[in-house]
Amino acid sequence: MATVRRERMTQRRIAELAGVSQATVSLVLNGKADTAASRIPEETRQRVLDVIRETTYVADPAARRLAGARNKIVGVFTYEPAFPSESADFYTPLLTGIEAAAEDLGCDLLVFTSAPVLGGRRRIFHETNRLGLADGCLLLGLEMDTDELERLVREGFPFVAVGRRDTEGVPYVGVDYVSASAALVRRAIDAGHERLFYLHLPSTGESVLDRQRGFRLALEDTAVDATLRASDGSDLVSDWTAIRESGATALFVESPAVAQSLLEIARAEGLSVPGDLSFVVLGEPSRPRDQATDFTRFSPPRTELGARAAQLLSRILEDGDQPSDEELRVLLDCDIVPGSTLGAPEGRN
Amino acid sequence: MATVRRERMTQRRIAELAGVSQATVSLVLNGKADTAASRIPEETRQRVLDVIRETTYVADPAARRLAGARNKIVGVFTYEPAFPSESADFYTPLLTGIEAAAEDLGCDLLVFTSAPVLGGRRRIFHETNRLGLADGCLLLGLEMDTDELERLVREGFPFVAVGRRDTEGVPYVGVDYVSASAALVRRAIDAGHERLFYLHLPSTGESVLDRQRGFRLALEDTAVDATLRASDGSDLVSDWTAIRESGATALFVESPAVAQSLLEIARAEGLSVPGDLSFVVLGEPSRPRDQATDFTRFSPPRTELGARAAQLLSRILEDGDQPSDEELRVLLDCDIVPGSTLGAPEGRN
DNA sequence: TACCGGCGCTAATACGGATTAGCAAGTCGC
DNA sequence: GCGACTTGCTAATCCGTATTAGCGCCGGTA
Numbered sequence: 001m002a003t004v005r006r007e008r009m010t011q012r013r014i015a016e017l018a019g020v021s022q023a024t025v026s027l028v029l030n031g032k033a034d035t036a037a038s039r040i041p042e043e044t045r046q047r048v049l050d051v052i053r054e055t056t057y058v059a060d061p062a063a064r065r066l067a068g069a070r071n072k073i074v075g076v077f078t079y080e081p082a083f084p085s086e087s088a089d090f091y092t093p094l095l096t097g098i099e100a101a102a103e104d105l106g107c108d109l110l111v112f113t114s115a116p117v118l119g120g121r122r123r124i125f126h127e128t129n130r131l132g133l134a135d136g137c138l139l140l141g142l143e144m145d146t147d148e149l150e151r152l153v154r155e156g157f158p159f160v161a162v163g164r165r166d167t168e169g170v171p172y173v174g175v176d177y178v179s180a181s182a183a184l185v186r187r188a189i190d191a192g193h194e195r196l197f198y199l200h201l202p203s204t205g206e207s208v209l210d211r212q213r214g215f216r217l218a219l220e221d222t223a224v225d226a227t228l229r230a231s232d233g234s235d236l237v238s239d240w241t242a243i244r245e246s247g248a249t250a251l252f253v254e255s256p257a258v259a260q261s262l263l264e265i266a267r268a269e270g271l272s273v274p275g276d277l278s279f280v281v282l283g284e285p286s287r288p289r290d291q292a293t294d295f296t297r298f299s300p301p302r303t304e305l306g307a308r309a310a311q312l313l314s315r316i317l318e319d320g321d322q323p324s325d326e327e328l329r330v331l332l333d334c335d336i337v338p339g340s341t342l343g344a345p346e347g348r349n
Numbered sequence: 350m351a352t353v354r355r356e357r358m359t360q361r362r363i364a365e366l367a368g369v370s371q372a373t374v375s376l377v378l379n380g381k382a383d384t385a386a387s388r389i390p391e392e393t394r395q396r397v398l399d400v401i402r403e404t405t406y407v408a409d410p411a412a413r414r415l416a417g418a419r420n421k422i423v424g425v426f427t428y429e430p431a432f433p434s435e436s437a438d439f440y441t442p443l444l445t446g447i448e449a450a451a452e453d454l455g456c457d458l459l460v461f462t463s464a465p466v467l468g469g470r471r472r473i474f475h476e477t478n479r480l481g482l483a484d485g486c487l488l489l490g491l492e493m494d495t496d497e498l499e500r501l502v503r504e505g506f507p508f509v510a511v512g513r514r515d516t517e518g519v520p521y522v523g524v525d526y527v528s529a530s531a532a533l534v535r536r537a538i539d540a541g542h543e544r545l546f547y548l549h550l551p552s553t554g555e556s557v558l559d560r561q562r563g564f565r566l567a568l569e570d571t572a573v574d575a576t577l578r579a580s581d582g583s584d585l586v587s588d589w590t591a592i593r594e595s596g597a598t599a600l601f602v603e604s605p606a607v608a609q610s611l612l613e614i615a616r617a618e619g620l621s622v623p624g625d626l627s628f629v630v631l632g633e634p635s636r637p638r639d640q641a642t643d644f645t646r647f648s649p650p651r652t653e654l655g656a657r658a659a660q661l662l663s664r665i666l667e668d669g670d671q672p673s674d675e676e677l678r679v680l681l682d683c684d685i686v687p688g689s690t691l692g693a694p695e696g697r698n
Numbered sequence: 699t700a701c702c703g704g705c706g707c708t709a710a711t712a713c714g715g716a717t718t719a720g721c722a723a724g725t726c727g728c
Numbered sequence: 729g730c731g732a733c734t735t736g737c738t739a740a741t742c743c744g745t746a747t748t749a750g751c752g753c754c755g756g757t758a
Contacts, residue, residue, distance in 0.1 A: 008481075008714090010713095010714055010715085011714065011715060012714080012715095020737075020738085021737070021738045021739080022714085022715075022738090023715095023716085023717080023718095023737080023738060023739080023740095024736090024737065024738075025715090026714095026715055026716055026717080027716090027717085027737090029715090029716095030715090030716070030717095035717080035718085036717085036718080036719095036736090036737080039734085039735060039736055039737075040735095040736070040737075041735085041736070044736080044737085056474060058474075058479075058480075058481065059714080059715065060415070060481050060713085060714055060715075061411075061479045061481060061482040062410075062411040062412075062414035062415045062420075062481070062482060062713090062714080062715095063411075063415050063713070063714035063715045063716090063743090064714080064715060064716080065411035065715095065743090066409070066411045066412050066415050066713090066714080066715080066716095066742090066743045066744065066745090067714080067715050067716045067717080067742075067743055068715095068716070068717090068742090068743065069715075069716065071479065071482075072463060072479075073459070073479065073482070081448055081449070081452060082448060083441060083444045083445040083447075083448045083449075092432060092441065095432045096432040098432075099430055099431060099432045099460070099462050100430070100432075102462040102463065103430060103462045103463065106463045106465075107462065107463055108459060108460060108461050108462055108463045108479055109459070109460040109462050110422070110457060110458070110459050110460075111448075111457060111458040111459075111460060112457050113448050113451040113452045113456065113457055113458050114421060114451065114452065114455045114456055114457045116455075125405060125407065126407075129407050130410040130420065130421075130422065130457050131407075132407075132409050132410050132411060133410040133411055133414075133420070133422070133482065151405075155357075357744090359743095359744060359745085360744070360745065361744080361745095369707080369708090370707070370708045370709080371708090371744085371745080372707080372708060372709080372710095372745095372746085372747080372748095373706090373707065373708075374745095375744095375745060375746055375747080376707090376746090376747090378745095378746095379745090379746070379747095380746095380747095388704085388705055388706055388707075389706070389707075390705085390706070393706080393707085408744080408745070409743085409744055409745070411743085411744080411745095412713090412743070412744035412745040412746090413744080413745055413746080414713090414745090415712090415713045415714065415715090415743085415744075415745070415746095416712075416713055416744075416745040416746045416747080417712085417713065417745090417746065417747085
């Protein structure tokens with residue numbers, strides 16, 4: 001026999017029922033200790049709270065937001081759709097961390113799936129963007145639009161990028177790909193390789209550039225020879241030709257999928273791995289198919305990345321102590337996975 | 350030399366810049382053809398639009414929402430955390446479909462990660478629930494709280510459950526587990542099995558009960574003997590004992606993980622599958638480990654499930670024609686995967 | 699000339715909650 | 729007995745947008 005109440009509960013109705021004013025209800029709910037709220041006696045407070053409990057009233061978040069209050073809503077913007085299988089393995093661990101942190105912090109996640117694709121990439125700022133509903137925002141993606149980042153900084157909208165960003169004033173939690181890449185290159189050099197080849201992605205995203213930086217860094221002050229080549233994996237045959245012509249004994253590949261394909265080509269040609277050719281993957285294992293081989297590689301702590309980013313954003317949103325400049329730009333260490341595709345060169349050529 | 354504008358762009362400022370009133374700006378942006386908006390001449394409209402473009406103004410979603418407009422925000426409530434690996438394989442396909450549909454519909458997703466766990470399960474209604482921010486909500490989970498569903502119905506909050514629900518007035522998109530389960534049982538019977546065993550989950554969730562219903566349905570008017578037993582998989586030894594004592598030649602198991610474990614036990618005891626014992630899984634393949642075996646099973650169209658649910662919700666939210674009662678309660682067909690674990694009984698006992 | 703209707707717009711208000719200034723009544727001090 | 733202070737609350741305002749009633753003006757009509 002439940003009465004159908006079509007009208008929403010509001011503070012005004014709560015106030016009527018409790019015999020107080022709307023302001024009092026609001027004060028009971030949000031009042032800081034040092035304001036008028038402190039002057040509301042326990043008895044009144046309880047009366048209001050009782051009514052709220054009976055009516056199961058909850059404040060309208062839009063109204064709160066409009067009035068300038070925080071809502072504990074964290075925006076999540078992904079530069080590509082997050083769930084489809086192509087990108088799922090990239091985003092899922094991040095989202096796992098973000099979700100866990102959000103749950104911990106009592107935040108909801110607003111996923112901006114509606115962002116339209118313009119110029120081949122999703123845009124944050126578009127005519128119906130709903131960024132403003134969130135208290136702040138997490139940005140995920142291999143590459144991000146510099147203009148948009150700058151605009152966010154300029155407008156003072158609180159956000160944290162997942163992945164290191166060059167853009168000034170952008171808070172981020174990233175992975176130290178420079179060190180991790182350099183460490184892997186040094187392993188190869190230590191194993192005796194003198195001629196390396198790096199097949200990297202054509203992107204100019206920070207993480208891609210960082211890997212190249214690390215790669216070059218490890219070569220400094222050595223006599224080791226290296227060839228770099230950009231490839232999107234669409235013409236593996238010519239990639240493979242270039243690799244063989246370089247005479248490299250150790251092949252670094254950024255894309256795990258490409259690495260797997262090249263490995264299959266190598267084996268098909270009768271090469272032994274790592275005897276004739278060592279493989280090192282400077283990318284993140286993703287789809288199961290690419291995990292068929294236990295590549296020598298690194299393993300970025302993606303779940304932690306997501307969680308740390310969410311926590312950083314939450315700190316930025318807090319009223320209290322603001323993170324220092326260093327705390328706003330965090331790099332996490334990347335584990336090295338020894339794998340089985342890096343060995344000493346057999347040096348028969 | 351970007352001037353630091355701390356203040357947000359508003360319609361009022363746009364109005365000043367364009368030399369019109371705030372109302373005009375709003376009308377230009379949202380005006381329906383049959384209202385005052387139709388009387389704004391093209392010239393003025395363009396002047397306003399120009400300013401909007403220059404300033405890259407976007408409306409504050411909170412204010413829009415407060416003023417009664419739709420926000421194109423679809424709430425997503427999961428009864429368990431959605432991303433962690435235990436449940437990822439259940440939720441991910443659903444979310445894939447939901448995300449795709451949401452993108453298509455221009456909606457954002459509000460994931461209620463903050464819902465606190467009370468009494469072993471997440472609660473929709475809690476002191477700080479932000480359901481109201483979304484236009485409507487999708488509910489995901491194996492089991493849902495009937496009281497909460499009833500309350501949603503009573504309050505007239507638009508929502509769609511993923512999975513069939515018994516609760517009256519609940520719109521859902523579910524899977525026809527009854528038919529799919531019955532079909533698998535009939536296959537077993539057709540293969541010559543006369544003694545079946547069904548190890549089902551102890552849950553009383555609709556999908557779990559539907560499988561039992563389908564199981565029993567296929568037995569009607571047959572002489573086939575069947576044993577049902579609830580198990581949460583924590584005591585496989587006694588489960589196994591019960592199975593063997595029943596003399597069943599075909600074993601139906603709801604949990605893929607439990608099925609895999611039992612299969613290993615069976616093989617360890619020297620039983621051949623499906624020769625000595627057929628296995629049929631009445632559950633959804635989830636973790637990779639459980640996909641080690643090509644079980645005879647069904648395969649619910651989970652991605653489609655998510656997409657259809659999102660689309661249904663969107664229709665409910667539309668102003669136009671409301672879905673009929675039948676359209677509010679959709680059951681999708683479930684594919685049967687022949688697999689390799691169901692065969693004719695060798696009947697040597 | 700007085701009236702009517704359409705045009706182009708604006709003033710005013712509603713939405714629900716946060717916040718501040720301040721009112722009325724009581725208490726205290728002297 | 730009067731001011732000062734405290735207590736317990738409320739009125740009023742603001743947030744940014746959507747929407748409706750309606751104003752002033754103009755051309756046309758009777």
